Amino acid sequence: MIHPSPSAAAGRPSTGALLHRFANPGRFLRLSRWLFPLLSIAAIVCLAAGLGLGLFFSPADWQQGDAVRIMYVHVPMAILASSGYAALALCGLLSLVWKHPLADLAAMEIGPVGAVVTALCLATGSLWGKPMWGAWWVWDARLTSVLVLFFLYLGHIALIRAFDDPQRGFRAASILAIAGVIDLPIIKFSVAWWNTLHQPDSITLTHAPSMAMSMLVPLAISFAGFALGFAALVTGRLEAAILEHRAQQILTRRAGARA
Amino acid sequence: MTHLPYILSSYGLTAIAALWLSIALRLRLKRARARLAGLERAARAQERRSP
Numbered sequence: 228m229i230h231p232s233p234s235a236a237a238g239r240p241s242t243g244a245l246l247h248r249f250a251n252p253g254r255f256l257r258l259s260r261w262l263f264p265l266l267s268i269a270a271i272v273c274l275a276a277g278l279g280l281g282l283f284f285s286p287a288d289w290q291q292g293d294a295v296r297i298m299y300v301h302v303p304m305a306i307l308a309s310s311g312y313a314a315l316a317l318c319g320l321l322s323l324v325w326k327h328p329l330a331d332l333a334a335m336e337i338g339p340v341g342a343v344v345t346a347l348c349l350a351t352g353s354l355w356g357k358p359m360w361g362a363w364w365v366w367d368a369r370l371t372s373v374l375v376l377f378f379l380y381l382g383h384i385a386l387i388r389a390f391d392d393p394q395r396g397f398r399a400a401s402i403l404a405i406a407g408v409i410d411l412p413i414i415k416f417s418v419a420w421w422n423t424l425h426q427p428d429s430i431t432l433t434h435a436p437s438m439a440m441s442m443l444v445p446l447a448i449s450f451a452g453f454a455l456g457f458a459a460l461v462t463g464r465l466e467a468a469i470l471e472h473r474a475q476q477i478l479t480r481r482a483g484a485r486a
Numbered sequence: 487m488t489h490l491p492y493i494l495s496s497y498g499l500t501a502i503a504a505l506w507l508s509i510a511l512r513l514r515l516k517r518a519r520a521r522l523a524g525l526e527r528a529a530r531a532q533e534r535r536s537p
Contacts, residue, residue: 278497294489297496304500343503351496358489456504463511470518477525 252469255329259466266459273452280445297355299445303453304348308376309411311341311457315383316408319401329465331397332472334404335387336464340457342380349373360424368417369425372410379407 281299288295318334321327352370353363364370383400390396418427430436436443 282493282497292489294492296493300496300500340507343507347500347503350499354492354496354499358492460507460511463515467511467514467518470515470522474518474522474525477522477529481529 252329252472256466256469259462263459263462263466266455266462270452270455270459273448273455275452277445277447277449277452281442281449285442285445286439291359294355294358295442297351298442299449301348301351301355302446303450304344304351305373306450307453307457308341308345308348308373309414311337311344312376312379312404312407313411315341315380316404319404322397322401323405329469331401332468333461333465334383334397334400336468337461338380338384338387338400340460340464342377342384344457345373345377345380349377365424367423367425368421369414369423372414372417376407376410376414379403379410383407 278299281296285296285299287293315334315337318327318330318337321330322334349370352373356365357363383403386400386403387393387396390399417423418425429438430443438446
């Protein structure tokens, strides 16, 4: 005998039903119509303020000099590369377990943005490393694990497009996304587990930040700007993917009617 | 400011990538909206014509 869940018994929609309620493409398009411009404007405002403060008003580091200003681009990219991949894995889970209608499309659109963000994290890190360490690249645990993350993103993008049947591609990519999550704690704790050239985290959940407020504020605003920009790009790309999917459905229906 | 080329390259690269993603998205959205509107218009016209 199947017992109803407490929420269903109380007349409330279950988690699965709630997920599907927010997965309706029509509802998403209505949401995206106002959310996309709002996120875009908020991102531009935050980026202008955060990067402006970081470039022109924050102090130079006593040890690194002005090269520390690369941090206002590099650190948000590093955080977004990891959190973007976590979102990708979540989409994979939603697709495999709950057959969420938008999860596959969302994963397909997060992948390329995440790959660009990870590439930017590696490139800006390299540009920061050269004047500080005297090398563009070292096979350091942090750098190598982020490079692996970049390859995971590329693998995900390639797998989605590798099959004639798109469902098989989505399924394979979802499995890769979920398996690849193992790289995220390695990235996070690499500077603690191994002796690395990369500096340890300046901001942790358990300790006060080892950074002056005059640097922390522009960094937080820049991060908010890049995060909002990431969200805006993914929302816009998902809207485009839904519209393309609808157009394809009309064409398929028309071809079916002619046959 | 000896680190200026590194700083400018970092910000420039990020700006180029952000602009490229934004412009590509704008064009894709415009194309997708126009294509869907055209197909829906054609489908509606066909429905009206058929008895």
